[in-house]
Amino acid sequence: MTAEPALQTPEEKVSYLAAGHSVRSWLLTTDHKRIAILYLISITGFFFIAGIAAALIRLDLLTPQGDLLTNEGYDRAFTLHGIVMVWFFLIPSIPNTFGNFLIPLMIGAKDVAFPRLNLLSWYIYVLGGLFTVYVLIVGGVDTGWTFYTPLSTMFANGHVIAVAIAVFIVGFSSILTGLNFIVTIHKLRAPGMTWGRLPLFIWSHYATSLILVLATPVLAVTLVLLASERLFHLGIFDPALGGDPLLFQHLFWFYSHPAVYIMILPAMGVISELVSAAAHKRVFGYWFIACASLAIAAVGFLVWGHHMFVAGQSIYASAIFSFLSLVVAVPSAIKVYNWTATLYKGDIRIDPPLLFAMAFIGLFTIGGLTGLMLALLAIDVHVHDTYFVVAHFHYIMVGGAVSAFFGALHFWWPKITGRMYSLIWGRISAGLIFFGFNLTFFPQFILGYLGMPRRYHVYPPQFQTLNVLSSAGASLLAAAYVLPFFYLVYALRNGAPAGPNPWNAAGLEWTTPSPPPKHNFETTPEVDRPAYDYPLAKRSADG
Amino acid sequence: MAEHVTLTEPYVEPRQQRQADFMGMYVFLGTETMLFGGIFALVFAYRTLHPDAVAEAARHMRLWIATANTALLLTSSLFVALAVHAARRGGRRAVAGWLGLAIAFGAAFLALKGVEYWKDYTEGLMPLIGPHASVRDGPAALFIDLYFVATGLHAIHMTVGLTLLGTIATLVGGRRKGVPSQAVVVEMGGLYWHFVDVVWVFIYPLFYLARG
Ligand code: HEM
Ligand SMILES: [Cu+2]
Numbered sequence: 001m002t003a004e005p006a007l008q009t010p011e012e013k014v015s016y017l018a019a020g021h022s023v024r025s026w027l028l029t030t031d032h033k034r035i036a037i038l039y040l041i042s043i044t045g046f047f048f049i050a051g052i053a054a055a056l057i058r059l060d061l062l063t064p065q066g067d068l069l070t071n072e073g074y075d076r077a078f079t080l081h082g083i084v085m086v087w088f089f090l091i092p093s094i095p096n097t098f099g100n101f102l103i104p105l106m107i108g109a110k111d112v113a114f115p116r117l118n119l120l121s122w123y124i125y126v127l128g129g130l131f132t133v134y135v136l137i138v139g140g141v142d143t144g145w146t147f148y149t150p151l152s153t154m155f156a157n158g159h160v161i162a163v164a165i166a167v168f169i170v171g172f173s174s175i176l177t178g179l180n181f182i183v184t185i186h187k188l189r190a191p192g193m194t195w196g197r198l199p200l201f202i203w204s205h206y207a208t209s210l211i212l213v214l215a216t217p218v219l220a221v222t223l224v225l226l227a228s229e230r231l232f233h234l235g236i237f238d239p240a241l242g243g244d245p246l247l248f249q250h251l252f253w254f255y256s257h258p259a260v261y262i263m264i265l266p267a268m269g270v271i272s273e274l275v276s277a278a279a280h281k282r283v284f285g286y287w288f289i290a291c292a293s294l295a296i297a298a299v300g301f302l303v304w305g306h307h308m309f310v311a312g313q314s315i316y317a318s319a320i321f322s323f324l325s326l327v328v329a330v331p332s333a334i335k336v337y338n339w340t341a342t343l344y345k346g347d348i349r350i351d352p353p354l355l356f357a358m359a360f361i362g363l364f365t366i367g368g369l370t371g372l373m374l375a376l377l378a379i380d381v382h383v384h385d386t387y388f389v390v391a392h393f394h395y396i397m398v399g400g401a402v403s404a405f406f407g408a409l410h411f412w413w414p415k416i417t418g419r420m421y422s423l424i425w426g427r428i429s430a431g432l433i434f435f436g437f438n439l440t441f442f443p444q445f446i447l448g449y450l451g452m453p454r455r456y457h458v459y460p461p462q463f464q465t466l467n468v469l470s471s472a473g474a475s476l477l478a479a480a481y482v483l484p485f486f487y488l489v490y491a492l493r494n495g496a497p498a499g500p501n502p503w504n505a506a507g508l509e510w511t512t513p514s515p516p517p518k519h520n521f522e523t524t525p526e527v528d529r530p531a532y533d534y535p536l537a538k539r540s541a542d543g
Numbered sequence: 544m545a546e547h548v549t550l551t552e553p554y555v556e557p558r559q560q561r562q563a564d565f566m567g568m569y570v571f572l573g574t575e576t577m578l579f580g581g582i583f584a585l586v587f588a589y590r591t592l593h594p595d596a597v598a599e600a601a602r603h604m605r606l607w608i609a610t611a612n613t614a615l616l617l618t619s620s621l622f623v624a625l626a627v628h629a630a631r632r633g634g635r636r637a638v639a640g641w642l643g644l645a646i647a648f649g650a651a652f653l654a655l656k657g658v659e660y661w662k663d664y665t666e667g668l669m670p671l672i673g674p675h676a677s678v679r680d681g682p683a684a685l686f687i688d689l690y691f692v693a694t695g696l697h698a699i700h701m702t703v704g705l706t707l708l709g710t711i712a713t714l715v716g717g718r719r720k721g722v723p724s725q726a727v728v729v730e731m732g733g734l735y736w737h738f739v740d741v742v743w744v745f746i747y748p749l750f751y752l753a754r755g
Contacts, residue, residue: 113567
């Protein structure tokens with residue numbers, strides 16, 4: 001291979017990728033597409049770091065004695081895993097990479113509303129992330145990602161304050177991104193791009209952005225209170241100082257339950273695109289899915305108490321939270337039905353994006369249904385703080401959100417880079433991820449139901465078989481996650497040029513060359529048809 | 544020519560850019576509202592749980608200082624509104640003048656607030672440092688601590704706001720931002736200042752007035 005830059009096709013030579021090759025041209029860019037790539041790279045890095053912590057956890061759990069890590073070391077490992085995965089991978093994953101790249105393209109804009117804030121948000125994210133990882137590795141925090149008081153304020157050693165500050169700071173990155181998306185979607189739609197013609201990806205990012213700007217500040221103020229208690233002995237949460245430990249849980253979950261929807265709503269947006277593109281059919285029930293996103297965002301703010309059923313909140317509060325938690329599952333279920341109905345009688349192509357979407361639908365459904373079980377008061381008393389809960393949220397966050405992330409990567413990779421990757425390898429890795437995932441996490445449902453508590457690395461010997469299965473699945477899953485890295489990067493140089501619309505999909509982003517030019521479109525597009533206007537062939541025949 | 548507005552990247556027309564600027568600021572203020580909203584919700588909840596202790600603690604707050612401060616802050620908001628008005632009509636020096644007045648009143652607010660904290664300290668309301676008042680022994684302590692968090696956070700916002708207004712006054716006064724073409728800068732700074740003012744309008748009744 002020569003030192004010739006990889007940009008060879010005519011499209012590539014005038015694309016955003018050709019707009020400068022220096023490091024500076026990347027680090028000071030305000031182009032939303034380049035910022036998306038900066039995010040993609042840094043997010044992958046954090047995914048890898050948190051993944052190593054997960055590997056340590058699963059290795060330690062191979063044996064009942066817990067002989068790999070010390071107690072302290074184990075606590076630190078799962079804390080690092082949780083904090084980095086939640087705030088530095090999952091929350092920014094789809095919105096900040098694909099949202100950033102695609103929102104202006106999908107609505108026919110040149111960029112997001114505030115390009116410089118967009119870059120600022122990346123810097124805040126990266127600096128906050130590096131600081132967190134540094135503190136977590138050097139100082140070590142053992143509270144878990146939830147920072148529960150009084151553990152975090154009275155007993156935890158390590159650098160709780162430093163990490164709280166870092167998470168606080170990275171929150172501003174979320175807020176800036178959410179703000180940018182809201183204004184972009186309101187003010188920068190191309191002529192003719194009415195609300196009813198927006199792709200569902202946009203609707204779900206709109207709902208996500210609302211949560212980002214409304215929930216993140218509550219986390220910020222919670223962390224401020226936490227830090228003032230530790231630093232100035234203000235008695236907010238610590239009963240010895242006159243505080244109330246439950247307040248922390250209320251505040252924390254008031255943010256963190258909506259935050260789980262920050263992680264899943266963008267993924268749902270991706271699935272709507274992937275499913276309709278694979279079936280070459282208009283999404284079934286467009287308005288149902290669009291409104292379901294908003295409903296999830298709204299009702300998601302009212303269910304936080306389901307994390308506190310056994311924490312001593314009143315039974316009346318618990319009953320109401322239980323009911324609302326069942327309600328919030330309805331819009332999610334609507335979406336699952338609508339995706340399935342979209343596939344019905346579709347002109348389906350079994351390409352990697354569809355396989356990832358199918359993985360999402362199956363795993364998300366299991367995660368959602370077990371969420372319903374957890375929302376029932378009696379069952380929750382039995383399985384609270386066990387591996388059942390761990391399996392529940394991993395089915396949604398990893399099986400759902402991460403599969404959607406990979407689906408998005410496989411669907412839009414040709415658009416982002418201009419090159420096609422090996423579809424065969426894509427199918428293989430989708431299959432491996434699905435299989436490896438189930439092998440890892442299904443045993444944890446059983447473990448939890450049998451009573452294995454979360455966050456301990458010493459366990460009774462009769463749980464070993466299931467734990468070994470789970471660890472075996474984890475190693476398979478790890479390999480499956482690394483696999484795409486090879487063929488996608490290989491495709492950068494050696495993949496066939498993708499052309500503007502390799503999947504024959506509808507959507508403005510497929511009307512511009514791949515990779516897109518710096519300003520996205522040669523001329524500002526005029527939109528005169530609804531989203532998902534299939535079949536495309538008929539459309540061009542009609543002129 | 545003065546009507547020309549400087550257009551920046553993704554925008555195609557001035558009206559669109561102006562609307563986007565405003566909307567961005569409003570969304571940002573929405574976030575800020577949630578930041579303070581968390582604390583206010585705690586105060587409400589706590590008041591419901593321990594009405595007597597909270598009322599007693601509120602009686603230790605210095606109502607006259609807070610009232611004076613309310614007057615100062617509302618007046619400074621008036622000056623900011625006048626500055627915005629002047630900016631729209633192109634009165635460069637008037638902008639700097641009104642903003643200067645607003646900054647003076649804001650600084651006076653912070654000075655009074657400092658006096659109040661000093662009195663809190665000598666009376667023993669502060670945690671960790673200084674003497675220890677008996678009111679801090681019961682459930683009132685949480686209310687008092689929330690008072691420190693809320694007013695402290697507000698004071699930080701005040702400081703940011705004063706810096707912002709100072710910068711804008713310098714930029715406009717020194718012709719580095721022209722009015723009315725870039726009046727939006729004054730309008731944005733003004734919105735932020737009004738917001739800080741509104742937060743205080745909630746702090747005042749919540750911590751000082753409701754002492755019954
Ligand atoms: C279908 C709607 C859902 C319902 C009814 C539901 C219900 C629940 C309940 C009741 C718990 C508490 C269990 C316990 O601690 O005893 C829980 C935990 C959890 N759920 Fe869900 N859930 C739903 C969707 C989701 C989604 C979409 C995500 C993430 C994207 C998610 C992530 C989590 C996490 C992270 C926890 C555990 C937090 C922790 O303690 O560390 N859930 N869920
Ligand atoms: Cu929840």
